[in-house]
Amino acid sequence: xxxxxPILIAVIIILALLIIVKANRFATSDQPSNxxxxxxxxxxxxxxxxxxxxxxxxxxxxxxxxxxxxxxPFTIGSRNDNDLIITDSTVxxxxxxxxxxxxxxCLRDLGSLNxxxxxxxxxxxxxxVGGERIQLGTTVLQIERAIDDVSDDTQFIRx
Amino acid sequence: MAKKKVQKKVQRTQKKEPARAxxxxxxxxxxxxxxxxxxVSLLTVVVSGRGKAYLYMMIPLVIIxxxxxxxxxxxxxxxxxxxxxxxxLTFGTMIQCMLLKEDTVPKSxxxxxxLSAVMALVAGFLYKRCSFIASANGTALLIVVSIVLYLATLxxxxxxxxxxxxxxxxxxxxIQPSEFNKIIYVLVMAGLLCTKDHPGKKRIWASIFVTLVxxxxxxxxxxxxxxxLILCTFLCLIFLFVPDIKVFASIFSILVAAGAAxxxxxxxxLKITGGSSNFGPMQFILNQVQKIVNRFAxxxxxxxxxxxxxxxxxxxxxxxxxxNLFGSDTTTPLSNPTNDMVFPxxxxxxxxxIALTVCILFGLxxxxxxxxYFHCQDRYHQAVCAGxxxxxxxxxxxxxxxxxxxxxxxxxTLPLISRGGTSLMATFIILAVIxxxxxGTLWNGRRDYSSxxxxxxxxxxxxxxxxxxxxxxxRRRTRVDDTRES
Numbered sequence: 001x002x003x004x005x006p007i008l009i010a011v012i013i014i015l016a017l018l019i020i021v022k023a024n025r026f027a028t029s030d031q032p033s034n035x036x037x038x039x040x041x042x043x044x045x046x047x048x049x050x051x052x053x054x055x056x057x058x059x060x061x062x063x064x065x066x067x068x069x070x071x072x073p074f075t076i077g078s079r080n081d082n083d084l085i086i087t088d089s090t091v092x093x094x095x096x097x098x099x100x101x102x103x104x105x106c107l108r109d110l111g112s113l114n115x116x117x118x119x120x121x122x123x124x125x126x127x128x129v130g131g132e133r134i135q136l137g138t139t140v141l142q143i144e145r146a147i148d149d150v151s152d153d154t155q156f157i158r159x
Numbered sequence: 160m161a162k163k164k165v166q167k168k169v170q171r172t173q174k175k176e177p178a179r180a181x182x183x184x185x186x187x188x189x190x191x192x193x194x195x196x197x198x199v200s201l202l203t204v205v206v207s208g209r210g211k212a213y214l215y216m217m218i219p220l221v222i223i224x225x226x227x228x229x230x231x232x233x234x235x236x237x238x239x240x241x242x243x244x245x246x247x248l249t250f251g252t253m254i255q256c257m258l259l260k261e262d263t264v265p266k267s268x269x270x271x272x273x274l275s276a277v278m279a280l281v282a283g284f285l286y287k288r289c290s291f292i293a294s295a296n297g298t299a300l301l302i303v304v305s306i307v308l309y310l311a312t313l314x315x316x317x318x319x320x321x322x323x324x325x326x327x328x329x330x331x332x333x334i335q336p337s338e339f340n341k342i343i344y345v346l347v348m349a350g351l352l353c354t355k356d357h358p359g360k361k362r363i364w365a366s367i368f369v370t371l372v373x374x375x376x377x378x379x380x381x382x383x384x385x386x387x388l389i390l391c392t393f394l395c396l397i398f399l400f401v402p403d404i405k406v407f408a409s410i411f412s413i414l415v416a417a418g419a420a421x422x423x424x425x426x427x428x429l430k431i432t433g434g435s436s437n438f439g440p441m442q443f444i445l446n447q448v449q450k451i452v453n454r455f456a457x458x459x460x461x462x463x464x465x466x467x468x469x470x471x472x473x474x475x476x477x478x479x480x481x482x483n484l485f486g487s488d489t490t491t492p493l494s495n496p497t498n499d500m501v502f503p504x505x506x507x508x509x510x511x512x513i514a515l516t517v518c519i520l521f522g523l524x525x526x527x528x529x530x531x532y533f534h535c536q537d538r539y540h541q542a543v544c545a546g547x548x549x550x551x552x553x554x555x556x557x558x559x560x561x562x563x564x565x566x567x568x569x570x571x572t573l574p575l576i577s578r579g580g581t582s583l584m585a586t587f588i589i590l591a592v593i594x595x596x597x598x599g600t601l602w603n604g605r606r607d608y609s610s611x612x613x614x615x616x617x618x619x620x621x622x623x624x625x626x627x628x629x630x631x632x633x634r635r636r637t638r639v640d641d642t643r644e645s
Contacts, residue, residue, distance in 0.1 A: 006485030006510075008203040013512050015196040016246055016520075022189045023242040024523060108536075124536060125603070 058098070058105065058130065060084060061142040068146070073099040076136065077110070090114050090137025098128065107134065114138075189242070196246070197221070200253050207508070213256040215264050219272035220252050226276075230283075237597035240527040243520050244575065244590055250517055251576035254505045258496050271580040275587040283591035290602035293539050298350035302369060305343040308336040309376040337377065337385045338585035342592075344373055344389055345396075345546035352400045353542040363406060366397075381447055384571035387557065388550060390414075395549045400542050426452065458567040470494060475562050478503040486510035497578040499570050502562045517576070518559065525552045531597040539603075544596045547589045 059066040060076075067084055075082045079093040086095070092112035099106055108125045109116040117135040118126050130145030197220070204213040224245040231241045259265055291297045315327045326333045351366045352358045358366075370393045377386040394414075398407045425448040436442045453468055461469040461476070471494045478491045478500075486509045496504040506514040528548030535541040551574055558577075561568040572582040595601070 002206075002488055004206050005203065005488075008199055008206060009485045009510050009513060011199050012196065012203060013516055015192055015199060016516050019189060019192050019196060019242060019246065020519070020523065022192065023239040024527070 056146050058128065059144040059146060061144055062086070062139075066144065069098055069105075072105070073097045075110075076141075077112075086136065086139050088137055088139045091139055092137075095136050096134070101127075104128075107132075112136070193224075193242070193245070197224075197249055200249055203509075204253055204256050207257050209256045209259055209262050211262050212259050212265050213252070216252050216256055216268060216272070219269060219276065220249065223248065223272065223276050231594060234595070234598040236594040237527060237531055240524065240531065240597065241590075241594060243523050243527065247517065247520050247524075247575040250505070250509075250513065250520075254501065254509065254576065255497060255578055257508050258504060267580075268578070271578075271583055274580075275584040278584050279587035279591040282588040283595045286592050286595050287601065292346055293350050293354055293602075295350075298347055301343050301347050301350070305340045305347070306372070306376075308340055308343075309380075312336050312380060313376075332580070335579070335581040337380070337382055338581045339588075340373065341385065341388065341392075341550060342547065342585060342588060344369070345392065345543060345550065348393070348396050349400075349539055349542035349546060352396060353538045357402055358400070363397075363401060366393075367410075378447070381450070382570075383451065384557065384569035387569065388554060388571070391553055392546055392550050396542060396546055399545055400538070454567040454569070458564070471500065472564065472568060475500050475503040476564060478507040479563060482507045482511055482514075484511050486513075498572055499558065499568070499577075500562055501573050501577045502559050505576065521552060521555045524548070528552070528593065531593060534599070535596065536599070537601065537603055540596045540601055544593055547593055551586065551589055 056068045056070060058069045060069065061067075062084065071083075074084070075094060075097045076084045076086065076091075077093050077095040078086055078088060078091045082094065090113075092110070092114070094110045095112040096116045097108050097110055099108060105128045106125060107116065107118065107123070107128050109123065114137040115122045117123070118132050120133075120135075128143060130143055132143045134141040134143060197217070201210075201213055201217065204210060227241060227245065228238075230236075231238055255268060256265070292301060311327055326335055347369055348366055351362050351369070355362070370389065373389050374386060377383075377389065394407075394411065397410055401407060425444075429445060429448055429452065432441075432445060436445055456463065457469040457472060461472045463469065465473055474491055474493050478493060481487055481489065481491055487507060490507060493500045493504055502514065502517075505517065525548065528544065528551075532541055532544050532548070535544060554571055555574055557566065557569060558571050558573045560566040572579040574582065574586040577583075
């Protein structure tokens, strides 16, 4: 019987290593390898949503212009792939984001350098009701709830 | 290369959800592999002649691993972290069964496993619901609880081997409260340092005071493994969560200087008095110093007292020398193989490769813990996760290093592998809390903003009839005011 033990222990170690490799999946989570086949299907559905006229709930007032929040997540930052681009040296490249959570709209700070200050209080995540005053770096945005008339400046939205 | 980088960037920006949103969905393959892994471990123990005991131990082990897996999946917590833990636990059960004296039902081990699983469930549930502990009142309550535990140890404590008085017996079972105090200490420090964006001087002083109280009680009990652990946790938390690096630098330098001074004083005291004194407390201090000095002396040269103080270390080294890659059949008698010396025992009975795997698993725990720490949204939970994870890894590092002769040996347990009942309970609680944190949907730990808002308004308010308004008229305005006017 004693000759079995080394073999069994070797098997255990091989199994343990396999589980480690499987479980820890050394590729980073930013590059999902298995979910690629699903992705091409989704983008076809997604563009329909803005066209089907989901009612716009909020506007961001930025330097006197009203920017509608057309989709969620709605990112704000200084890099030019954001939905609202703010060219300000105190605003981070990816500064904040509006997203939906349990039916409510929330604002989340994306790890910015100067922080996101909502109504004078620095927040990492907060539910948005409308009428908030958001300070990103030195830029101040006002959030407005949508009323029926829509007079928007859409040049600030990436299409 | 450049193209690849661009592609990566595009992918990253297109995915708007944070990385935590799509949790690892581990397939059936891993489950099958894990079941196979446990079956083979069972076979190994059967071959070693402790099959019956391990069969009984499989009942709680299977319930803990697969039940835990179910909960983790349901919570959408960090599955890889849990799998590493489950594998470590399987190795631990294996070696504990191999170390049993005869092949019967291991009742005490069964009770320990069941109790710790229940404790872990309760702790996870409490942590998920109980936002109270992050407030000022909650922190005060936790401090009081830890001091009560320490006092209970001092009053009711019974000396168990080596003169360490850190056990109290409750209902026929002996409990080591310092294991729970470690967890409470991390929670207190997180509540003090991380419920505000920038902890002020008051909070830093309070945290230093709490640390000193903890260290003092541990010193009185003569438990220097936990003493070292809490000291390192303190440094780690100060380093990570006090934004001003000067605080860490000054505390670290003061600690080093004070440590050197105290060590020099103690050694010279020992030389002057010769290790005995008429004054009671003095004698106590001298005993403690003598103990630590002995540990160092034995570590440097194990051959000075081969039958007494250095017997443990010598036997451990013999066991390490006796081991081969896949486990040897002959065994050396170790002085405390189930607790302190579990690592040499594991190396001897299961082979060097399994010992190496255990080390790798602890390293992976550190990596996964760091990932959880970085994915945390909230600073309080970040602090709790960092502190607990750091403690777990440091504990395993110290005891593995101690038993293989890298450091002087201190009597703490190897988490998840040693038998120590309270230690296993505390480890399970720590793991439950970390897993709940990794699930993400938790209360906000920054609870001081309710008063912060009104405080800010008070500071800004102008009372025209007061002298202070005149004094503050020329005060430099803050940035918030500037932007409002522009």
